[in-house]
Amino acid sequence: MDVRGAPPDAEVVARVLGGDAEAFGIVIRRYEAGLQRFATRMLGSRDAAADAVAEGFVRAYRHLASCREPTRIRTWLYRIVTNRCKSHLARRSVADVPLDDAPPVADPSDSAAALERAEQLALVNRALTALSPDKREAFVLKHVEGLSYEEMAAVTGERIPTLKMRVHRAREALLKALEAYA
């Protein structure tokens, strides 16, 4: 990311590797929102997502020297957080369904449109949770995080045709869930 007036990623990485640990805060501020959104959709829980992303950042800092392309640190961070999410999913037992998975409770003061939106979100969330982690990951990276297939391949280590197939299957499953609701 190259924000006007802000140091580019490669410069920030060089500063951290040069001993300025505090500069890593710039990396955190720059990417935490997207990573937390991605992890929340992967894990279905904001708390679990915060844990996964925090672990991912600490891991990234400790292994920053192994980041071969500092200009593409965003992709590298997604890769680390993806692995943290998979690790969390593997540890989670079947019975351990996060509370966040519960549909949002309707607030009487909400407008009809807001309620419908909340219902739709709950429906889409359920459909997303029902997907396999691989398809969920592919869909969220593509449509929620807006990564290109090339970036997704760098994040996941998978081939582009494989990723396209996963995204297509995920779309079909989501559409099926939405049509069942309509």
Next chain:
Amino acid sequence: MNTIDPRIHQALDGDLPLEGVPAELRPVVRRIAAAADLLAAVGPAVSLESRVMAEIRRPAPSRSRRLTRWLASPHAITFRIRPAWSLALATAAAVLMLFVARGGGPELSEHEGLAQFVGRFPDAQSVHVVGSFNDWRPRSLPLEDQNHDGVWRTTVVLPAGIYEYMFVVDGERWVTDHLAERLVADEFGRENSVVIVRPVRR
């Protein structure tokens, strides 16, 4: 499963402009895009910066500490073995279990058995069992109230046979165990309880 027209995927992948999709398919494109927009709209999250930076500023744990932490934390370990090996391992585990189970309790000879004595004395300070197996010596076999619920119990190894017994509560009160297998009258006009000890090994 392929329920979506390929042109919808092309449009969503950015390979085909929405105008290139037949009008009747465009609502599907919009619908999936709207679902993705809903998922993208996660409310503001609490910043992790202070939490992560605090962790970063801490001195890195030593190698031995990291190893200890790794050993103490749960990890998914997957074994992939051939069915023949799994059978052999299961047999070995069963043999080991038998060995462990046999070594877990008291070693009994073929003429011995276990006698369990249980009595409910909520207010008692001590309970002993006396009988023909210990020559009616009052304090030789104490019972224990391990759960502090007033239920006193003990298990002893005795030669197989039939024994009369009574409980002695607080060292002075002789009480018949009315839950015994049998009760018999003694020569003093009282009732003794009877336990039948059967040999464990036949």
